[in-house]
Amino acid sequence: MTKKILIFIATYNENQNISDLFYSIIKISPDYDVLIIDDNSTDGTKEILEKLNSAHTCLTVIHRPKKMGVGSAHNAAMIYALKNEYEELVTMDGDFSHSPNTIPLMLDQLKTSDFVIGSRYMKGGKSDYTGYRKWISLVANHVARIILGIKIHECTTSFRGFRVALFNSLNLSAIKSNGYSFFLECVNEINCINVEIAEVPIHFKDRFHGESKIPKTEIFRSMYKLSKLFLSRFYKKQTYLINPAEIKSSCYLCNSQCIVEVSHGNKNNDNYEAEAYRCTSLEHKSKPQVFNCLICDLSFVPESSYPKDIETIYSEVQDLTYLENKKSRKKTFQESLVQISPYLPDKGHLLEVGSYCGFFLESFQKKYPSWDYIGVEPSKWASEYARSQLKINTRTGTLEDNIKELASDYDAVVSWDVLEHLKDPLAFLTQINSIMKQNGVFCFSTLDVDNWFPKLTGKRWPWLMDMHLFYFNSNTTEQFLNRAGFKIIRAERYVHYISIPYLAEKINAILPYGLGSPFYLIRKVLPQHLLVPFSFGDIKLYICVKEY
Ligand SMILES: [Zn+2]
Incomplete structure (x- = not known):
């Protein structure tokens, strides 16, 4: 039986190369399967790939919704090969800088090695790079080899062969780089586990068509990565992240x-x-x-x-702290109303999903007395509070529990900080869409993890918590909304107003080892009723319309 072999190429704007490259690969052997991951190319590559895909069963094309990085594409391909039970994987660039004729040589080398890399700097290898690019590449590889203790002459090219079984012991969750530094980090990780590593000489050709995709800042990023990897040799941090091989x-x-x-x-x-x-x-x-x-x-x-x-x-759920902070909640909702007002008609029918104690609807009612409105809230305690204390029309239960009793022609639906808590957000959005008028307005807030604050705070990011089941960014939020029949017309920061005592308690809960104590002292000297706007941009407010 022939071995299951996968050849992988990552593409971004390769309309002049990709078709010829694909044909020259499958010409070498009819046994190769080819995987291409495209990062939302804008030059027609997507359409070319679709044509090839429909004509060749050996080809699998995966389109990603945005530019997610060449490193992350290679990581995905390695996991894909493992999950689809390939035995060998060869990865290469999409611009002919790597000759497909070297593939059989690499596969031959995999008979005795677990990993093989196409090397420009070993005996017999050659690079067409000239000038500063040649020197940077040469020096970088030499330095990496010495300080990381790597036995081969090359660690940055993406022309590589793997025995797929290697990915059972190489933890691909632990390789964090999404860009070009991925290639260096990956070789370092492989070098750290006890496997056979080899290199084959290649002639690296400068791309014939199209422009180089390596950003100039990548030099600095790689230098930073290299020094980090060097330091990690002395205090190798144990990673507790699960190997994708074990993720079901x-x-x-x-x-x-x-x-x-x-x-x-x-x-x-x-x-x-x-x-x-x-x-x-x-x-x-x-x-x-x-x-x-x-x-x-x-x-x-x-x-x-x-x-x-x-x-x-x-x-x-019962939440007395929420009631203690009702001033700040009301202020938050008044501000959200200011943000969404330009998109609301003068009169209509509004639904709030997750209306909790009814404070948003109370503000809404005051501003829009001619509107009909209703709230839906799962907490028995909160919905009862809204009904009895604020006289707000509220149904107890989830949206799904109440869908039959609700109207089907809402002009507007709002839902604050709810989506990330749900088990099935897509079903939720689809359900909301089904009870709205055509061109009705849907306003909501949710997390945006592609923001500097979660990136900076990492595990200490305050919204990384048990009750949040989905961590959206603006792109994934848009994918959800489009699938549910909505179009985003505006996205902006969502501002929470919070009181000084509440802020102090939050900070104290987030910071380690009592570092939050000084905030407790500051809290004592500041006016207790002072409300401060709180927004790092990691929570976004979206205004959408029902498109279909
Ligand atoms: Zn996905």
């Missing part, structure tokens, strides 16, 4: 199995009480397990790691 889940949104673990989580599974699911919960010490899909970029908590009866938990 597939992506909630695109169903791909190319998934890495980005947060291992630290919770003890018995802490699933309604207490932790309060709106004002300070349970920041407990962190969830989070996966990231390398194909659509969605970050999500796997089904296996949150409680099955999450609806019951939300129905039991």
Whole structure:
């Protein structure tokens, strides 16, 4: 039986090369399967790939929704090869700088090695780079070889062959670089595990068509990466991230199995009480397990790691801290109303999903007395508060529980900080769409993890918490909305107003080892009723219209 062999190419704007490259690969052997991952090319590459895809069963094309990086594409291809039970994988550039004729040589080398790299700097190798690019590449490889203790002469080219079984011991969740530094980091990781490494000489040709995709800043990024890898030799940090080989889940949104673990989580599974699911919960010490899909970029908590009866938990929630902070909540909602007002007609029918104690609807009613409105809220305690204390028309339960009793012609639906809590956000959005008028307005707020604040704070990011099951960014939010029949017309920062005592408590809960104590002191001297706007841009407000 012939071996299952996969050849992989990552593309971004390769309309002049990709077709010829594909044909020259399959000409070498009819046994090769080819995988191409395209990062939303804008020069017609996508259309060329679709044509090739429909004509050749050996080809699989994966389109990603945005430029997610060449490193992340290679990582995805390695996981793809593993999950689809290939035995050998060869990866190469999409611009003919790597000759397809070297592929059989690489596969031959894999008979005795686990990993082989196409080398420009070993005996017999050659590079067409000239001038500063030649010197940078030469010096970088030499330095990397010495300081990382790598036995081969080349560690940056993407022309590589792998025995796929290697990925069972090479933890692809632990390789964090998405760009070109991925290639160096990957070789370093392979070098650290005890496997056979080899190199074959290649003649690296400068691209004939199109422009080089390597950004100038990549030099600095690689230098930074190299020094980090060097330092990690002395204090090798244990990674607790799960190897993708052990991940059984597939992506909630695109169903791909190319998934890495980005947060291992630290919770003890018995802490699933309604207490932790309060709106004002300070349970920041407990962190969830989070996966990231390398194909659509969605970050999500796997089904296996949150409680099955999450609806019951939300129905039991009681939150007196929320009421203590009602001034700040009201101020927050008044500001959201200012943001969405230009998009609302003078009169209509509004639904709020997740209306909690009714403070938004109370503000809404004052500003828009001629509108009809209704709220839906799972917490028995909060919905009862809205009905009895504020006389706000509120139904208890989830949207799904109440869908039959609700009207089907809403002019506007709002839902603040709800989407990231749901088990099935796509079903939720589709359901909202189904009860709205054509061109009705849907306004909501949710997380945006592609923001500097979560990137800077990492595991200490305050919204990385058990009750958040989805960690959207603006692109994945848009994918969800488009699938549910909505079009985004505006996206901006969502501003929360919070009181000084509440801010002090939050900071104290986030910072380690009592570092938050000074904030407790500051809190004593500041006026308690002072409300401060709080927004790093990691929570966004979206205004959308129902398109179909
Ligand atoms: Zn996905």
